[in-house]
Amino acid sequence: MSKSKMKRDYSVKTFALELLMIAAGLVFLVPFYFLLANSVKSFGDLLSNAASWPSTFEWSNYQRAWEITRFPEAFMNSLLVTVVSILLIAIISAMAAYRMVRHNSRTNQFLFMMFVAAMVIPFQSVMIPLVKVAGWLDLADSRTGLIMCYLGFGAPLSIFLFHGFTKSVPLEIEEAAVVDGCTPYGVFWKIVFPLLKPMFVTVVILNSLWIWNDYLLPSLMLQSAELRTIPLATYSFFGQYTKQWDLALPALTLGILPIVIFFLAMQKYIIEGITAGSVKG
Amino acid sequence: MSRKAWSQLGQQLFFxxxxxxxxxxxxxxPFLLGMYYSFTDWNGVAGTVAWVGLDNFKAIFTNGSDYFAAFWFTVKFTVVGVVLTNLFGFVFAYVLTKPLKLRNxxxxxxFMPNVIGGLLLGxxxxxxxxxxxxxxxESTGWSFFNLPWLGDEMTAFWGIIIVFVWQTAGYLMVIYIAGMTNVPKDVLEAAEIDGASKLQILRTVIIPLIMPAVTVCLFLAISWSFKMFDLNLSLTKGGPFKSTESVALNxxxxxxQNNRYGLGTAKALLFFVxxxxxxxxxxxxxxxxxVEV
Known part of the structure; x- marks a missing residue:
């Protein structure tokens, strides 16, 4: 829309609408005000009035929460599990989808159907026996085991997304590469994989939001305190310090900070990824 | 096997x-094992697992009222949650596709609440x-805020609804915005020139043209609310008195918690169905x- 048109369209009614939306936006931000303002209050201050601006700033709340939740450790665990999982999911899903599109055999048709059908299965219908299987295979209480679980759960949707996208990659380039003496593996890694980049970003974004925030699967897989991810550390912290809001609120602020920063920095890609990936029912 | 067949097998296995x-x-x-365990008395600890036939399912249908209470809560929550979050998402998208100065x-x-996990939000x-x-x-005297929030069945239910809508409306807004920006400008202008009111344009032009987005948003919202777990666990933990226990939490x-793994897998199987x-x-x-379009 051109500037002049925008000016003409900006009527009194639009201005009123703008004010209304700003009010709605402020209501949406109120929870963050409560969280941040109270996270720096002393316990007494917090109990007497939770809505007021802090009378003193107790930054030591953050220091205590940082130490008790072992924040650096939880952060590194979350980061490690999320980054390794999303990269591996994207790679193995891109590979599988590529082969299924280019080699549409009976087997691959069946496998693709299976992946699509599996998107219907709720996590609760798998989790109880999964704990047992993880025990048999010695995957319990290890980050490797947790990452392997994410590969299994993440593959169906990611394969589905890559499958649709790979179909739009023109076959001619691949044929030309084969004529030039490229192996089937070379064709994929050197030619096709770079072309899948837009969908790679979508898959990585969708999976990173899910895995970073996931509580249930890590809670079933991990027991050791030193392996805890941020949601696990927050949950166990709440068990020990129920109603100690002067510790709980800074811990929650620390917990949401990384993902909020990630969102603000990557907003464009996240919004694009959601629009492109909004197919799962 | 010929060389070509070996090469194909190698590629199939690799990719x-x-x-x-x-x-x-x-x-x-695990999914198939779950089907088997739902017919057993598995308790997660004992080495032996005995086949009990349909006993678990009988237990669910006869004295498993907590399961049906959880189902009823989940259905109520899904209906209210899906309608409200779509309504908010749609209205936000509709207004924020207009030339507002602060629209970005x-x-x-x-959108921001959506990137934070349900557990921490709760x-x-x-x-x-x-x-x-x-x-x-206390400071305003409005009775709405003086209700015993999360303390009784009613406020606990609406409490979860409020947080759910706050968390998910922005996500649906993004999808609705994508749909609305794809509505051709000339169609809108033609309708305007023909003297259609804003409401008429919305009802007869925009909504029919963004039906794919509406369907996606409805499905997403149903899927989220029907399988809700994290938010439920951290906000009310199913209370007070199990009144806000979702099926997933149950x-x-x-x-x-009860270590009845066999019964749990039977409930999970029904949930899957x-x-x-x-x-x-x-x-x-x-x-x-x-087909219609």
């Missing part, structure tokens, strides 16, 4: 093998309902809509 392996191990086998900032604000809101609302109530507690049925109906509806 499709890893994803199929992890999927089978982590989802396939407002889109960011409405804890944050627990504080707001218990301490924040009463503080607002299954979890049955297995990992219901989720699969809902999805089938959704796919049917989408397919028939596509």
């Amino acid at each position: 499709v093998g890893p994803a199929t392996f992890f999927f089978t191990l982590i989802v396939g086998i 900032a407002l889109r960011t604000v409405f 804890f944050i809101w627990q504080f707001i309902f218990v301490k924040g609302f009463s503080a607002i109530g 299954i979890y507690l049955e297995a990992f 219901v989720v699969a049925l809902i999805t089938l109906i959704q796919v049917r509806i989408t397919k028939s809509k596509e």
